[in-house]
Amino acid sequence: METLHPWHLDFSKxxxxxxxxxxxxxxxxxLPCFNExxxxxxxxxxLVxxxxxxxxxxxxxxxxxxxxxxDGSSDCTWRLIGEYAAAFPTVCGIKLxxxxxxxxxxLCGLLTAPGEVLVSLDADLQDDLDAIPRMLDDYRAGSEIVYAVRRCRAVDSFFKRCSAEGYYRLLALLGVQVQxxxxxxxxxxxxxxxxxxDYEETHLFLRGLVPQLGYRTSVVEFDRASRFAGESKYPLRKMLALAWEGVTSFTASPLRLITGAGVLVSLGSLLLTAWALGIRLFTHEAVPGWASGVIPMYLLGGVQLLSLGIIGEYLAKVYESTKKRPRFHVEVVCGNSFRKDTP
Known part of the structure; x- marks a missing residue:
C-alpha cells in the first residue's frame, strides 16, 4: 500500500x-394583494x-x-381573506x-409574518408554484436567499419584454446589483x-435591496404564466415609477452623467463657435446672430432643465428620508398565527 507523505497532500484549498x-x-x-x-x-x-x-x-x-x-383594496379582497382565514387554519391576513x-x-408581510423561511410571490398566479419546492430544497442545502428567475418572457408583449430586459441591463451598466x-x-x-x-429605506426597491444583504444565494428558473384573472396592478406608469426608484435609490450615476453632459456641452459649444467663425470668415452665408443665439440657447436650456430635474429628484429623496415617516401601518390581522391562544 502506498504511503502518503505530507508533500503528497494538497493544501492549496x-x-x-x-x-x-x-x-x-x-x-x-x-402575498401582497390589491383588488384581487x-x-x-x-x-x-x-396554495392550501x-x-x-x-x-x-x-x-x-x-x-x-x-x-x-x-394593501388598502377597495373591493371585497379583505372580506374574502377573512373568510378564508376562518375556513382554513393555514390562511392569515394582514390589513394595511x-x-x-x-x-x-x-415589506410589511416579510417583517410581520413569522416562520423560519418566507417566500414572497404575487397573488395573480403568474409565479410558478412548482418552483417553491425547489427553492426550499436550495434553502435546506444552505442558501439563505433563493431567487426565482424567469426562464423566458413568452407571455409578455414585445414592448414589455424588450423594455424590461433593457432596464435590467441598464441597472447593471449603472452599477446596481440586481438579479x-x-x-x-x-x-x-x-x-x-x-x-x-435594519435597512430603513424610505423609497423601497426590494429587487436592488435584497442583493445588498449578502449571504449565500442561489437561483431557480421558472416559466411565468399568464394572469389567471383580473387586471395587472402595474400599468406602464407604475412600472416607470418603479424603474426610476431602482435607478435613483441605488446609484448616483445620473448625477455623474450631468457632469459628463456638462463637459460634452462645453466641447460642443467650442466646436459650434469654431464652425460659426469659419462660416463668418470664409463664406458669405452667415446669418447674423443665429448661430450665436439660437443653438446655444436651446441646447443649454434643455441640459439645464434636465440636470435640475435629476438633482431635484435626489434632493426630494433626502427630504423625505429625513422625515422618517412609517412606511406602513397595520390596521388589523386575522388567522391562527396571530391568535394569542395559538402556541
Missing amino acids: PPEPALELRSAPVVSLV QEVLPETTRR VLLDRLKAEGRAAPGSAIYYVD SRNRGHQNAL FNHADFRLMSRRAVETLR
Missing part, C-alpha cells in the same frame, strides 16, 4: 465541510394544496401558513390602514429578513 441538510422549516408564503377578489379564490385553493403537499413531502414543517397583505404600494405591502429577470418571487431565510429589517 481548505477541506470542504460535509454538507448537512437543514431540517424542514416553518414556511410563510407572503377575482383571483383570490383560486389562489387560496392552490401546495402547503399540504410540502408538509407531506417533509419540505415544510407544521405551522407553515399563507399570509395575505391587503391605507394603500402604501406593492413594495411597502410586501437579471427577477422580480419579487424569492425565498428569504429568517436571518436574511432580520437583516433586511
